[in-house]
Amino acid sequence: MKQVRFGIVGCGAAAAHHAVACREISDKVKLVAAYDANEKRAKILAKTHGMEPCESYQSLLARNDADAVIVALPHYLHSEVTIAACEAGKHVLCEKPMAPTLEECDAMIGAAKKNGVKFMIAENHRFLPAHVLIHDYVSRGMIGRVHNSRKI
Numbered sequence: 001m002k003q004v005r006f007g008i009v010g011c012g013a014a015a016a017h018h019a020v021a022c023r024e025i026s027d028k029v030k031l032v033a034a035y036d037a038n039e040k041r042a043k044i045l046a047k048t049h050g051m052e053p054c055e056s057y058q059s060l061l062a063r064n065d066a067d068a069v070i071v072a073l074p075h076y077l078h079s080e081v082t083i084a085a086c087e088a089g090k091h092v093l094c095e096k097p098m099a100p101t102l103e104e105c106d107a108m109i110g111a112a113k114k115n116g117v118k119f120m121i122a123e124n125h126r127f128l129p130a131h132v133l134i135h136d137y138v139s140r141g142m143i144g145r146v147h148n149s150r151k152i
């Protein structure tokens, strides 16, 4: 498998976790570029992980040395940047939740299909051992019926 070269858009808490995880599989993944509206944050993350800081997400998406993008922005920006990344031919790993509305989610999926790129949401919690265990307990009825008292 060839090494996938990633850019990161949004350099806050989630991005820092991704960057550390990417470095643990550096034979498969290379981090190349980072952008954040907060220039200082972008520069710190970029310097820590050997990336180049970019001046805009558009300039990051225009780079030929990025195959894929991690979108680690606030929820309301996920669809805009994901769709732009797909249009630029980049594969996308977008943070959860996918987007605030179903329409935006559909547009994101549509953009990925139209441009033939891979699109994933970082639903990593489903794989955390504690969550897998609780899911198993609930599925087997071991803790009775689970209620959600919040009004949705």
Ligand SMILES: NC(=O)c1ccc[n+]([C@@H]2O[C@H](COP(=O)([O-])OP(=O)(O)OC[C@H]3O[C@@H](n4cnc5c(N)ncnc54)[C@H](O)[C@@H]3O)[C@@H](O)[C@H]2O)c1
Binding pocket: 009, 010, 011, 012, 013, 014, 015, 035, 036, 037, 038, 041, 072, 073, 074, 075, 077, 095, 096, 097, 122, 123, 124, 125
């Ligand atoms: N999968 C997980 O377990 C997990 C964990 C934490 C956060 N998240 C998700 O990750 C996303 C980011 O959360 P976070 O905790 O990293 O938030 P954060 O506030 O730490 O980071 C967000 C970053 O986006 C930047 N930003 C804001 N507006 C911008 C803009 N217009 N252009 C460019 N950069 C902009 C901010 O400067 C900040 O550095 C959220 O969707 C959150 O739900 C997922």
